[in-house]
Amino acid sequence: MQFTKDSFYMALLQRLVSLNPLQTVTLDGTTRPAIIVAENELVISAQPVSDAFYIEWGTAQMVQGQVGDRGLMEMECVITYHTFGTVQSGVDRGRALAALDMELLSICEPPRTQKRDYTQSPSADLGTSILWTTPNLGKVVGTDAAKNEGLPRGNEGVRLERSASLKVFFFPEVTFL
């Protein structure tokens, strides 16, 4: 299962670097591509950085209808990102969020990658591919602004955040007897 997580992350990271090499963040003094696996980071009380994709993993289970010792599994994945826009006034925050949306959809295509063992160097091909659904872009949540009852979603907030959900399918490194 860890191979699936690693392979998904590496695929999206490599695609992001190829698509937009300037999309970077600085974490712990290190500049790196703006895609982060939350569970791999230091536990600190800092807020997530803006204009970066945070990957979080959820439940995993056998896919219904799959039988035999080569069962296909699915694992939930949520990718969260937020932006304040690129200018001080924040008036382009909607456009900045749309750009992040498009970047996410782009790096998720094609919706598959080889499953590799990244615990060794060079990484080893594990013989199967992992695949995933097209991200479902959740609602935009605006924060850091006085609540305007006339705009219940809060999109006038200076901080716009979205979570995208998808399912990743994979053959686990286990034979079910």
Add this chain to the structure above:
Amino acid sequence: MSTLPVRAAMVPVTRQVRAYFAPMNRATGAPTIFDPGKYGAFLLEAPPAPWLDLGWVDNFQRFCTTLTEPLRAGIPGSPTTQFRRSLDARIEFDFREWGKLQMALACGSEHMNVLASDPNANAQPSGGTPLAAVPVLPGSTASQINLGVGAVNAFLPGNIVAVDVDYEQQIGYVGTGISAAYVSDPADVNRDANYVRRVTFNVGRVAQQTVTSLLLAQPLLGGAPLSGASVQQVIAFVDREGGSFFQDWSALFVAEEESGGRVCFHYPWLSPTTAIEMSMPLTPTAQPRAVKAFHREEEIEVTKPISSLALHAAFQAMPHVDENDGQTVVCYRSYFPTAMAGLY
């Protein structure tokens, strides 16, 4: 449970099926052959020539109606051997993308290019008397049509054009590169010099213009224009219920490999079909057979009242003799195991 260092990937997982078609040589009846050994791992976005990518298809179904019959012997009438009584297979699917080829294949008969009409011409459902054709100059290619200074201005970027030769009263298949229709009597087509351009597959979208030529967004399907070819603007495409011509093509369907290997279905010769009888009569006195309704289009609901339209297509698989062993077959299913997959 036990753990394995490498998973055996023997479960093909796919998301969708992609369709590729290639023209048959109608004069000789020779199909286009897909050789899995030569082309099996091709990039789905770049099929090997002359295969044409017709996009993803939905509801892909392969039907086998080949009948087997046992030979019985002995007092209990036990089967001793069996044979195939008839070879029969068909496929059905929906083209999700519309285009000249998709319409022609889904309809199955002559597919008409509606040429830009002379404003004074009588109205015709597949297009009336067209505006005069513009001759193609030598040196043209499948992507660049040379017309000369001035003449090129008859067309604009964005126009669709048909590029083919004049009809010259010949009898037989017409259409450059791909047989688009069969003329058995010149009188049937009113000896119309524009007839070939009315049906040709050599159509293209003008992407840009130079001072002397048209640059096409996609190359002409039938290849570079022949000597004596001309160009006419196409306004729309029309297919018809009826007609005597059958669009016979070779086909390849690929179940996109998500995990577990690629599966391909190759039909050397497909011929379009529509309604089918629900069951074969088993005796001469059998009751009239029910006919399964055939929907020309499928509506795929987006959200009410919005829906997309798909072209429903069905084909009869026609026989092909495999030169390796002389067996008559109608289709080939090939499987390309993924790396490190178990083989049995």
